[in-house]
Amino acid sequence: MIAQASELDTLALRTGVCIVGGGPVGIALALSLAEGGRDVLLLEAGDLARDPAVQAFYEGAVADPALHSPTVEYRERRLGGTSTVWGGRCMPLDPIDYEPRDWVPDSGWPIGADALAAYYPQANRLCEVGDFDYRAGTALPPGTRPMIAGFAGDHYSDDSLERLSCPTDFGARYRNRLAQAGNVRVLLRAAVQSIDLDPVGGRVAGLSVRDAGGRTLTVTADEVVLALGGLETPRLMLASRAVHAAGVGNGHDVVGRYYMSHLAGTIGTFRAAAPGAVWHGYDIADDGTYCRRRLALSEAAQRRHRIGNVVLRLHHPRIGDPAHGTGILSALFLGRLLVPRHYRGRLVGSDAGGPLGTLAHVRNVARQPAAVARFAAQMLVARRLAARKYPSIVVEPRDGAYSLDVHAEQQPNRDSRVLLGDARDAYGMPQLLVDWHYTAGDIETLRTALALLAEDLARSGCGRFDYDPDAVEAEMTRYGAYPGHHIGTARMGDDPRRSVVDRHCRVHGVANLHVAGAAVFPTSSQANPTLTAVALALRLAERLKTGEGRA
Numbered sequence: 001m002i003a004q005a006s007e008l009d010t011l012a013l014r015t016g017v018c019i020v021g022g023g024p025v026g027i028a029l030a031l032s033l034a035e036g037g038r039d040v041l042l043l044e045a046g047d048l049a050r051d052p053a054v055q056a057f058y059e060g061a062v063a064d065p066a067l068h069s070p071t072v073e074y075r076e077r078r079l080g081g082t083s084t085v086w087g088g089r090c091m092p093l094d095p096i097d098y099e100p101r102d103w104v105p106d107s108g109w110p111i112g113a114d115a116l117a118a119y120y121p122q123a124n125r126l127c128e129v130g131d132f133d134y135r136a137g138t139a140l141p142p143g144t145r146p147m148i149a150g151f152a153g154d155h156y157s158d159d160s161l162e163r164l165s166c167p168t169d170f171g172a173r174y175r176n177r178l179a180q181a182g183n184v185r186v187l188l189r190a191a192v193q194s195i196d197l198d199p200v201g202g203r204v205a206g207l208s209v210r211d212a213g214g215r216t217l218t219v220t221a222d223e224v225v226l227a228l229g230g231l232e233t234p235r236l237m238l239a240s241r242a243v244h245a246a247g248v249g250n251g252h253d254v255v256g257r258y259y260m261s262h263l264a265g266t267i268g269t270f271r272a273a274a275p276g277a278v279w280h281g282y283d284i285a286d287d288g289t290y291c292r293r294r295l296a297l298s299e300a301a302q303r304r305h306r307i308g309n310v311v312l313r314l315h316h317p318r319i320g321d322p323a324h325g326t327g328i329l330s331a332l333f334l335g336r337l338l339v340p341r342h343y344r345g346r347l348v349g350s351d352a353g354g355p356l357g358t359l360a361h362v363r364n365v366a367r368q369p370a371a372v373a374r375f376a377a378q379m380l381v382a383r384r385l386a387a388r389k390y391p392s393i394v395v396e397p398r399d400g401a402y403s404l405d406v407h408a409e410q411q412p413n414r415d416s417r418v419l420l421g422d423a424r425d426a427y428g429m430p431q432l433l434v435d436w437h438y439t440a441g442d443i444e445t446l447r448t449a450l451a452l453l454a455e456d457l458a459r460s461g462c463g464r465f466d467y468d469p470d471a472v473e474a475e476m477t478r479y480g481a482y483p484g485h486h487i488g489t490a491r492m493g494d495d496p497r498r499s500v501v502d503r504h505c506r507v508h509g510v511a512n513l514h515v516a517g518a519a520v521f522p523t524s525s526q527a528n529p530t531l532t533a534v535a536l537a538l539r540l541a542e543r544l545k546t547g548e549g550r551a
Contacts, residue, residue, distance in 0.1 A: 005217060006211040008211075015040065015221045017039070018043065018207065020043050020225065020236070022043075022046075022078075023076075023170065024081060024083045024127070025537045026044075029225060029227060030042045032538050033544060040185070041219065043190040043192060047078055056425075057425050057429075058075055066480060069483045074484035080170045083167070083168060086530065089164060096299045096309065097109075097309060097525040103306035104308060122535075131285070133161075135160070136158070145279040149462060153295070155455070160294050160295070162528075196208055197510070200243075202509065202511055204221070204224045230259070233517065234419075249501075250500075254497075254500050257414050258414055258416065259486070261481035262524060263438060263446060264479075265405075265478055266475070269403060270403070271401055278463075282390070289388075296310075297311070310406065312449075314402045314404065322357055324364075326368070327366075327371055329397075375395075404453070407526055408526065409525055410438060410524050412523060418489055438477060453465055488521050488522065489519045517533045
């Protein structure tokens with residue numbers, strides 16, 4: 001059943017498991033619990049489609065707008081959540097990501113890679129990224145071109161893959177399954193306003209929910225799971241202050257802290273030693289999934305140099321600089337206003353050269369009209385009309401000069417946090433204040449990782465990577481926190497003084513309250529978080545299905 005909360009003729013609901021949040025994590029959890037026979041109520045604050053008035057409930061403040069996007073961007077308040085707009089990039093965490101590393105403060109998960117091994121394949125299926133195989137040597141057909149011919153790195157491997165989803169909109173893709181499941185109820189426009197604890201604060205007695213008409217509904221459940229994402233989860237926990245003045249699960253002031261994303265950007269110039277030696281496009285696995293190779297920093301290199309996890313991709317030159325001489329890139333620059341504002345900066349960059357630069361872009365397009373036309377037709381078919389969309393823009397630079405696309409782990413930092421601001425939304429709930437920070441250790445990771453790549457390329461004799469070491473911090477923080485990756489704000493751990501949930505994702509001290517999603521990650525890894533967040537949700541569902549999670 002899927003219905004609007006305002007259509008109900010009762011103000012009191014009872015269920016076995018109540019899931020708050022209808023994004024990929026909440027939907028994956030609901031589907032798995034339904035298969036296990038649990039009675040499930042899924043509460044989604046948004047509707048089936050985007051509504052600007054509903055989206056406005058995400059408004060909040062950012063301490064430094066240069067370092068973090070506005071709180072209403074890169075999040076979607078509707079069924080499917082941010083999967084309605086994501087790029088679909090998936091890969092698992094690496095084994096080292098779970099380990100305590102003495103050079104990464106506050107690192108270490110209370111579980112290891114083996115705890116998620118059984119759930120990743122199912123997460124792959126739900127995300128529609130094919131087989132759980134992230135190695136080029138086994139996932140791609142024999143004879144597939146190498147990423148860089150002749151590369152043999154001491155510090156990096158070129159056998160690492162990322163897989164790309166359709167991208168799957170979980171709301172659209174799984175709506176019918178949710179509607180047809182006899183033991184699942186989905187309520188739309190059902191915004192949870194508070195977690196109401198029992199008088200001693202040891203259990204969730206109920207949830208207070210507002211519907212579109214302004215009514216307050218009460219939900220009671222054996223188990224409650226917060227699957228609201230890394231920003232809304234701490235917002236709700238911190239705002240629920242009727243029993244504990246600091247908020248639910250916040251006895252040690254950890255909720256909202258350790259907020260991580262990834263440090264990312266493009267830098268430098270790579271030129272291959274021989275023409276035609278580079279392949280930086282997408283390969284197609286035997287299962288039909290688009291895959292792309294990356295250069296992955298080895299665990300041995302991370303240990304030896306005491307740095308975080310990093311992956312690198314070859315990328316086209318900066319679009320804004322007409323010196324690249326590539327008509328397709330110049331056409332993208334000239335059409336930049338057609339790109340949503342919050343994606344425009346990372347794709348196109350800033351205007352380079354004013355009117356003279358624009359004229360140079362026009363000349364680039366005029367010199368290569370056929371290539372620009374072919375590219376436009378390809379993008380129309382492959383990016384707009386295909387069921388499995390071509391994942392991103394891939395352009396071979398005319399002069400053979402590639403930039404490097406960097407995606408790096410961010411260290412946990414207690415002072416990087418989200419907290420409640422003074423302003424309130426239309427329902428009276430406090431809005432967020434986001435205060436994201438990076439550390440000197442993050443920058444050291446980037447500087448060292450780039451130097452190691454330059455060394456690997458030079459030793460292999462397959463090419464040269466030139467960059468300005470003094471510009472690394474500025475380039476990698478040009479756009480601040482990588483948008484949409486909201487990680488660590490309700491972190492997992494065995495010690496309640498330094499974490500919010502235990503190894504089973506249950507909130508310390510609250511017997512029937514759980515958190516699912518990237519909010520519980522103790523470290524951010526190099527990986528985009530969605531696949532692992534879904535795998536963790538499936539692990540939690542298994543526990544709740546068997547009754548192990550019941551208080």
